Amino acid sequence: MNIYEQQARNRRMTWAVMFVFVVFFLAIGLGFDFFYLRFTPLKTLGYGWNAAGYYDVSAASQPVPFGTIAALLIGLGMAANSMLNGRGMVLRSTLARRAVSADEKERQFLNVVAEMATASGLQPPEAYVVPDQDLNAFATGTSPRNSVIAVTEGLLKSLNREELQAVVAHEMSHIRNYDMRLMTVAAALMGAIALLSDLAGRTMRPRYGSLYGRAVPSRSSSGGRKGGGIAMLLIFIAWLLLVVLAPLISRLLAMAISREREYLADASGAELTRNPLALVSALEKIRNAVTPTYAINNGVAHMCIADPRGSLIEEKMGLAADLFATHPPMEKRILALKVMAYQAERQGRG
Amino acid sequence: MKILAVVLLAVVVWVVMIFNKLVNLRNQVANAFKQIDVQLKRRYDLIPNLVNSVKGEMKFETATLEKVIQARAAAMSAGSAGNLNELMAKEGMLTQALGKLIALTENYPNLKASESVKALMEELTHTENQIGFSRQFYNDLVTKFNTEQQVFPNNVFAAMMGFSAAALFELPQDSKEREVPKVELAV
Numbered sequence: 001m002n003i004y005e006q007q008a009r010n011r012r013m014t015w016a017v018m019f020v021f022v023v024f025f026l027a028i029g030l031g032f033d034f035f036y037l038r039f040t041p042l043k044t045l046g047y048g049w050n051a052a053g054y055y056d057v058s059a060a061s062q063p064v065p066f067g068t069i070a071a072l073l074i075g076l077g078m079a080a081n082s083m084l085n086g087r088g089m090v091l092r093s094t095l096a097r098r099a100v101s102a103d104e105k106e107r108q109f110l111n112v113v114a115e116m117a118t119a120s121g122l123q124p125p126e127a128y129v130v131p132d133q134d135l136n137a138f139a140t141g142t143s144p145r146n147s148v149i150a151v152t153e154g155l156l157k158s159l160n161r162e163e164l165q166a167v168v169a170h171e172m173s174h175i176r177n178y179d180m181r182l183m184t185v186a187a188a189l190m191g192a193i194a195l196l197s198d199l200a201g202r203t204m205r206p207r208y209g210s211l212y213g214r215a216v217p218s219r220s221s222s223g224g225r226k227g228g229g230i231a232m233l234l235i236f237i238a239w240l241l242l243v244v245l246a247p248l249i250s251r252l253l254a255m256a257i258s259r260e261r262e263y264l265a266d267a268s269g270a271e272l273t274r275n276p277l278a279l280v281s282a283l284e285k286i287r288n289a290v291t292p293t294y295a296i297n298n299g300v301a302h303m304c305i306a307d308p309r310g311s312l313i314e315e316k317m318g319l320a321a322d323l324f325a326t327h328p329p330m331e332k333r334i335l336a337l338k339v340m341a342y343q344a345e346r347q348g349r350g
Numbered sequence: 351m352k353i354l355a356v357v358l359l360a361v362v363v364w365v366v367m368i369f370n371k372l373v374n375l376r377n378q379v380a381n382a383f384k385q386i387d388v389q390l391k392r393r394y395d396l397i398p399n400l401v402n403s404v405k406g407e408m409k410f411e412t413a414t415l416e417k418v419i420q421a422r423a424a425a426m427s428a429g430s431a432g433n434l435n436e437l438m439a440k441e442g443m444l445t446q447a448l449g450k451l452i453a454l455t456e457n458y459p460n461l462k463a464s465e466s467v468k469a470l471m472e473e474l475t476h477t478e479n480q481i482g483f484s485r486q487f488y489n490d491l492v493t494k495f496n497t498e499q500q501v502f503p504n505n506v507f508a509a510m511m512g513f514s515a516a517a518l519f520e521l522p523q524d525s526k527e528r529e530v531p532k533v534e535l536a537v
Contacts, residue, residue, distance in 0.1 A: 118480055
């Protein structure tokens with residue numbers, strides 16, 4: 001697969017993910033409306049005494065799906081907020097500062113960033129340094145125009161020029177493929193779903209009893225829902241399950257995209273430098289620095305070149321690692337790069 | 351009659367789209383070439399500084415230094431003459447001469463320790479890489495531009511509309527850069 005096919009695939013995947021998230025928002029919101037706010041658009045209209053004292057068509061249900069609107073607005077708001085302020089929030093939370101050209105290693109970093117921008121034909125992103133002794137790097141921003149590449153001090157100290165170039169190329173590929181935009185939005189939506197699920201879950205407790213008995217005011221005003229008792233209960237349980245599982249499912253989804261993007265960034269980063277082995281040795285070094293990156297918190301994990309938690313989940317190649325990790329196992333990434341280097345070498349000879 | 355008109359219109363729209371795409375690519379190619387040019391100029395400016403700062407220490411390498419200076423002069427005159435093939439050949443020689451100079455400085459611990467030489471070396475490596483990467487980007491674009499002209503329906507119109515294949519920025523046959531580069535992974 002070449003880079004254009006992969007970019008096209010990324011775009012399709014982005015839409016699919018957005019679709020799933022919107023479905024979640026709608027399901028949580030509509031369910032909440034239906035079970036708690038008595039929003040039933042399909043119900044037939046009835047007649048009743050109105051306040052003024054004469055018969056009138058009374059809307060049998062509450063006409064506005066407040067819950068759904070609120071859910072969509074929360075999702076939209078959090079996504080918009082992360083699009084607008086995400087860059088600043090990430091840089092602040094990691095205490096990143098601008099790289100200065102007075103320092104020898106940081107000038108090299110600035111130069112390498114400029115080189116990778118040339119190689120990818122984009123504007124050079126801003127270069128930041130995170131004061132942390134662990135080895136890590138991340139990219140943020142929403143478009144190539146306002147993007148940032150940040151590396152830790154430890155990374156600058158222990159990588160040589162070629163390895164640094166490989167790491168910057170990896171981050172540059174994230175920028176070129178619009179990965180940060182997708183991951184920022186996905187993370188925000190993930191947070192919004194967790195929030196909504198929590199809200200819906202909390203609202204549930206005090207009103208639990210009203211499900212079967214139907215509280216007095218509802219029976220007198222509508223009374224339409226007492227017929228399908230068992231079916232309604234099953235639907236309610238299914239909805240509850242969805243509400244409880246939505247955060248987990250959306251998290252698994254986001255992690256799956258994140259891992260996919262890491263492979264892609266490794267590959268197209270190596271395409272920029274034409275030197276996959278440099279990235280291999282950089283990844284080896286990053287892996288051997290086992291301490292977690294304290295300056296980088298979990299919220300930024302999916303943007304980094306390696307999991308900043310330094311967790312052992314990275315090293316396992318089982319089902320858990322396949323489902324929950326933000327990054328593919330280092331073994332697999334290194335192997336993929338080595339295969340790439342081997343193929344390039346054979347092509348060069350043949 | 352109506353059908354004919356519709357078909358004609360569709361063909362015209364389609365040709366216009368090809369034309370616009372090719373114009374777009376042609377401008378991108380021209381811009382990418384300018385970027386290589388910028389980096390080449392940077393290298394010309396850098397070389398006198400470098401030669402001056404290592405001259406004192408590298409007394410026994412006058413031949414190498416001489417070669418670098420000559421190659422720079424030759425490349426600059428080829429650049430102002432505007433002959434692309436000539437320029438590529440001369441730039442290849444300059445790259446080679448500089449590569450040798452950089453390799454030789456490794457033998458001079460005093461030079462390696464000097465802050466100003468270290469800064470210059472980083473600057474030179476940076477410029478060499480910039481040249482390499484801008485060339486790589488240019489070549490990728492040229493390939494895309496040429497392919498776009500040569501694929502089937504487009505090749506009928508491309509020449510008619512005044513497009514021609516752009517030249518790749520290649521190094522001459524005997525250049526050292528053509529060898530598979532060895533990757534030094536030791537720090």
